[in-house]
Structures are given as structure tokens and as C-alpha cells.
Amino acid sequence: MKAKVYVTLKPSVLDPQGKAIHHSIELLGVSGVNDVRQGKYxxxxxxxxxxxxxxxxxxxxxxxxxxxxxxxEDYRVEVDG
Amino acid sequence: MKFGVLVFPGSNCDHDAYHVISKHVGQPVDFVWHRETDLSGYDAVIVPGGFSYGDYLRCGALAKFSPVMGAVKDFAAAGKYVFGICNGFQILCEAGMLPGALIRNRGLHFICKHVRLRVENDRTPFTSELDSGDVLSIPIAHAEGNYVCDDDTFHRLEENGQIVFRYCDEVGEITEEANPNGARSNIAGICNENGNVLGMMPHPERACEEMLGSNDGREIFRSLTKAIAAASGQWPVVSGQ
Known part of the structure; x- marks a missing residue:
């Protein structure tokens, strides 16, 4: 049986890596993306x-x-099967 | 008086700490492998810098499960001294021995340079040979030194005098420009409520010799040595130099 865990920074914690990714998305010329938050899976x-x-x-x-x-960080668990 | 320097897989400032304790502090010191569980022979334990467990998962997150960390918690609870430097600070936060956490630097880069620190509390066992307001030149070398904590924790740190070092400019002003990594309120080092556990991102063990650009770090180790001597009643036998 499989369990999936998502770990994300709490909303109150700044995410410099997410900011850098967001900046790259802007450089790519894609519009409409307001924010990016990086997490772990x-x-x-x-x-x-x-x-x-x-x-x-x-x-x-x-x-x-x-x-x-x-x-x-916060986490969320999903169970498969 | 005896110091122990913990060694995790990936520690790389363990030898620097050992060198400073043996040569400049002039006290007996052992390396303590992370699988040890007995710290009864020691008066102070240094949790050194490096990349324990390759910084996998989060910096310091896996080291907290090493067998020695249970002993380190008991050691600290008994009032003995625990000194975490850089990755050691991250480990002590992950282990819940110090409040807050250290996240990625605001600018994302690994920063390796000398910074200025202001002593915020000279009444700790780690700063008794310094004065509040003193400005030290000590290097940092980290990518995750951005100290974060919630508001309640921050106010408690301030009220209890647990903020021991802050990043400052050359004249001791706490400015945004002097903050290398985005740490809350320029925090570079904090202690626990009892004052016997200190964690700091800068590396005082790399600032104990003029030829390395600064020997301001020595006063921190001298303070700790005095505290141990006072607590144990044994005066230090100083050898080396």
C-alpha cells in the first residue's frame, strides 16, 4: 500500500526558492502566474x-x-489502495 | 575539564573545533562519533558545522535521530554546556533544543565571508568575557542561515535575553544591509532559556588566529572555559597556546 506525503512551507514563512522559480517563469514570458511556493513530495x-x-x-x-x-512546515497525507 | 566534539557523517568543521579547543583553549578534547550514547566524561559538547547526512531532507533534520542526540539532550538538561555552530545550530533547532528554524538564505546563495556580529547579551556562559555592544568579526559559511520563528517565540527570546548575537555593520548598528541572509531581526545566535545551550551560524572556530583574519572567536571559547571552571570548581589547566 502506498502513502503520499506533501510537505509545504507555512504561509507565514517566506520561500526564497519559490520566488526565484516565479522570477524564472516571468523570464520565460508566461503571464498570469501570481506566486510559486516550493514544497516536497x-x-x-x-x-x-x-x-x-x-x-x-x-x-x-x-x-x-x-x-x-x-x-x-505543514504536511498532508494521502493513502492509496 | 573535557570537551567533546560530535562527529556526524558529513561533519566538516569538527577538526577546526578540535584544533581550537586543544591549541587555543588548551583543554583536553575528544571526537565523539554520533553513535556514542555516553557523554558522562564531558563538561561541554560542541556540535560542529558541516553537512550532516548531506543536508538531506532539511539541514540538521536527520542528525537529530543519531543515537548521540538523546545523550546530548540529557547532557543539556543536566545543565552542561552545548555549543552548536552553523550546521550544529541547525541540528539543535531541529532537535527542539533551541526554538525556531533556519531556512534558505534570502538571496539563495551560499555565503562565505567575514561578517560583523554585535554581542547582545554578555551574561551568558558563552559571552562572559565580552561586553554587550562589542562588535566581532567572524566568518559565516552557509546557504541556510535565515533564522525564522513565530512572533510569540521572538518576543520570548527578546524578553529572556536569549538573542546572543546579531548581524551588524562595522560600527555595531543593526541594519538591513548588514543582514547577510534575511534572518529575523538580524539574529545570528541564540541560547536556550537556561543559557547553557548556544547556537550560532557564524564560525568562531575559524576566527581564532590572526593569520585567518580575526581572533575574535577566542573570547567565546574562553568564556565557555571559565564557565565550566566555575561550575565544576576545577580550574583549567592551560596547555599549548
Whole structure:
């Protein structure tokens, strides 16, 4: 079973990398893009014997304790299958 | 009196710290591999700079799971001294031993240059040999030194005197131009509430010899040595120089 975790900077935290990407998009000549925020995406393969509730619980714990820093980041977990 | 310098996979300022402690502070010092779990023989632990675990995930994020970090937390809780420099500061923040976090520099670049720091609190064990308002010349070398924290944390840091160093200009003014990385309120170094854990982005261990451009870093290590001597009742046996 697969869990996906998205880690994003909290809205209050400036994202210099997102700003640089946004600037590059402007240089490309694409208009209409108002802002870019960079984040991280993780895929975890979990044991098939686990229930989807277990997978969600485990993924939430890993997202909270390892993949994100609660001072600057939020996370979101999706469970497949 | 004995110092320990932690070594993680990817630490690269461990030898600089060891050199300064043995040669300029003149005290016994060991390297402590990150798999160790016993720090009972030490009075102070230095968490050195570098790129622990290749800076994977976030700077310092994976080092906090190294076995030694549990011992470092107990060590600090017992009132012993923990000094995180650069990546060491990032590790202490990730480990929750210091508040806030260090994110990518405002200008995105890795910056390696001498900067000026103003001593904001001379009543810590790391700054007792300095005076508040002193301006130090100490190099920075980082891409993620942009200190962030929420408003509550910031006000608590200010009220408790936990802001120990701020980036300043040559005459000690705290200006936007003197802020190399966008750190909140020009913060370059902070301590915990008890004052026994300090983290700073600049590298005082690279500023202990005239031939390197500055020896302003020595006073920080001298302050720490005095604090250990006072706390343990053992006067330091100074060797080397």
C-alpha cells in the first residue's frame, strides 16, 4: 500500500526558492502566474498486510516526526489502495 | 575539564573545533562519533558545522535521530554546556533544543565571508568575557542561515535575553544591509532559556588566529572555559597556546 506525503512551507514563512522559480517563469514570458511556493513530495511503500487506517496512522506519524519541521512546515497525507 | 566534539557523517568543521579547543583553549578534547550514547566524561559538547547526512531532507533534520542526540539532550538538561555552530545550530533547532528554524538564505546563495556580529547579551556562559555592544568579526559559511520563528517565540527570546548575537555593520548598528541572509531581526545566535545551550551560524572556530583574519572567536571559547571552571570548581589547566 502506498502513502503520499506533501510537505509545504507555512504561509507565514517566506520561500526564497519559490520566488526565484516565479522570477524564472516571468523570464520565460508566461503571464498570469501570481506566486510559486516550493514544497516536497514523498512516496512510501507500506506493507500490504496493513489496513488503510494503519497506513494513514503510520504515515501521519512519519510526516509529523521526520518529514516536516512543525516550526516552518505543514504536511498532508494521502493513502492509496 | 573535557570537551567533546560530535562527529556526524558529513561533519566538516569538527577538526577546526578540535584544533581550537586543544591549541587555543588548551583543554583536553575528544571526537565523539554520533553513535556514542555516553557523554558522562564531558563538561561541554560542541556540535560542529558541516553537512550532516548531506543536508538531506532539511539541514540538521536527520542528525537529530543519531543515537548521540538523546545523550546530548540529557547532557543539556543536566545543565552542561552545548555549543552548536552553523550546521550544529541547525541540528539543535531541529532537535527542539533551541526554538525556531533556519531556512534558505534570502538571496539563495551560499555565503562565505567575514561578517560583523554585535554581542547582545554578555551574561551568558558563552559571552562572559565580552561586553554587550562589542562588535566581532567572524566568518559565516552557509546557504541556510535565515533564522525564522513565530512572533510569540521572538518576543520570548527578546524578553529572556536569549538573542546572543546579531548581524551588524562595522560600527555595531543593526541594519538591513548588514543582514547577510534575511534572518529575523538580524539574529545570528541564540541560547536556550537556561543559557547553557548556544547556537550560532557564524564560525568562531575559524576566527581564532590572526593569520585567518580575526581572533575574535577566542573570547567565546574562553568564556565557555571559565564557565565550566566555575561550575565544576576545577580550574583549567592551560596547555599549548
Amino acid at each position: 514523498f512516496e512510501m511503500a507500506l506493507d500490504e498486510s496493513l489496513t488503510s487506517d494503519d497506513v494513514r496512522r503510520i504515515a501521519e506519524q512519519i510526516a509529523k516526526d521526520v518529514l516536516s519541521n512543525p516550526v516552518i
